[in-house]
Amino acid sequence: MSPLTLADVYRARQRLAGRVALTPLVPSPSLSERVGAPVHLKLETVQPTGSFKLRGATNAIAQLAEQGVTRVVTASTGNHGRALAWAARSLGIEAAVCMSSLVPRNKVDAVAALGARVVISGKSQDEAQLAAQRLVRDEGYAFVPPFDDLRVIAGQATIGLEILEALPDAATLVVPLSGGGLFGGVAFAAKQIRPSIATVGVSMVRGAAMHASLAAGRPVDVEERETLADSLGGGIGLENRHTFALARLLADDVVLLDEASIARGIAHAYREERLVVEGAGAVGMSALLDERIACAGGPIVIVVSGANIDMAVHRRIVTEN
Numbered sequence: 001m002s003p004l005t006l007a008d009v010y011r012a013r014q015r016l017a018g019r020v021a022l023t024p025l026v027p028s029p030s031l032s033e034r035v036g037a038p039v040h041l042k043l044e045t046v047q048p049t050g051s052f053k054l055r056g057a058t059n060a061i062a063q064l065a066e067q068g069v070t071r072v073v074t075a076s077t078g079n080h081g082r083a084l085a086w087a088a089r090s091l092g093i094e095a096a097v098c099m100s101s102l103v104p105r106n107k108v109d110a111v112a113a114l115g116a117r118v119v120i121s122g123k124s125q126d127e128a129q130l131a132a133q134r135l136v137r138d139e140g141y142a143f144v145p146p147f148d149d150l151r152v153i154a155g156q157a158t159i160g161l162e163i164l165e166a167l168p169d170a171a172t173l174v175v176p177l178s179g180g181g182l183f184g185g186v187a188f189a190a191k192q193i194r195p196s197i198a199t200v201g202v203s204m205v206r207g208a209a210m211h212a213s214l215a216a217g218r219p220v221d222v223e224e225r226e227t228l229a230d231s232l233g234g235g236i237g238l239e240n241r242h243t244f245a246l247a248r249l250l251a252d253d254v255v256l257l258d259e260a261s262i263a264r265g266i267a268h269a270y271r272e273e274r275l276v277v278e279g280a281g282a283v284g285m286s287a288l289l290d291e292r293i294a295c296a297g298g299p300i301v302i303v304v305s306g307a308n309i310d311m312a313v314h315r316r317i318v319t320e321n
């Protein structure tokens with residue numbers, strides 16, 4: 001069915017060894033108490049760039065470097081750009097990152113600090129994408145997409161391997177969902193290993209492109225809007241090749257959250273789990289707190305996907321919630 005295989009995911013893991021963190025899977029006593037089943041958090045927040053995106057970027061760039069590529073580029077809302085910059089530097093090649101002017105300042109600075117060339121272009125992900133295509137055409141860069149790429153998806157899928165090795169009886173996986181590289185990869189690996197596992201994608205109400213596309217039966221655009229879960233913004237691409245099909249095949253449920261719910265997740269993470277988490281990283285906890293996750297009886301694993309939140313925003317949210 002899928003052009004991805006479990007062997008691709010195991011090969012990705014070999015490329016990632018020593019380059020990305022094997023992240024902890026920690027029990028959450030407070031969430032377990034609340035839902036009456038064991039709840040575990042997979043902490044991608046501890047990756048050196050603050051999000052899981054380092055996995056996919058590293059897997060893609062390692063393969064490009066083997067093929068002799070010396071410069072890579074992407075268009076990114078921040079975390080993928082940061083991951084690309086880090087992975088390129090660790091593999092000894094040049095990186096350029098194209099972003100829209102809506103990307104938060106902390107994310108722009110973080111990419112520049114990693115030595116990448118930053119190109120700010122337009123007010124949407126699509127315009128940043130065009131800038132990246134110009135670098136490919138005019139300056140010989142290789143493009144590394146943020147999600148719709150089998151190498152990237154296989155890299156994110158290594159999270160699924162780690163979860164099921166640490167917790168073979170996991171019953172439900174709760175995964176943030178935007179373009180679907182994370183969800184598609186993790187759900188694919190998990191269901192290959194444990195077909196009975198239930199997978200839930202979580203997006204925000206404000207601009208849930210994959211949810212709208214699944215409802216329409218084909219990739220559709222949604223209006224890009226500001227949200228606390230800024231890393232979940234952007235479309236899935238009308239020419240989507242892989243992640244739409246994976247989400248359609250693998251998602252048992254997709255939950256949409258409003259902004260207040262996302263804020264509660266961020267505050268919960270800070271107070272009860274002692275974690276600084278960005279909006280996109282908090283949505284799994286939010287969904288559980290709002291009783292939006294059906295409990296299958298066994299352990300629930302929440303992928304906590306990233307930590308990169310503006311600290312002034314974080315302070316306001318934990319004060320108000």
Ligand SMILES: *Cc1c(COP(=O)(O)O)cnc(C)c1O
Pocket residue numbers: 051052053079080146147176177178179180181182183231232278280281305306307
């Ligand atoms: C990119 C990102 C996501 C969503 O990943 P997709 O592969 O686009 O679905 C979730 N959380 C964080 C922190 C991210 O950076």
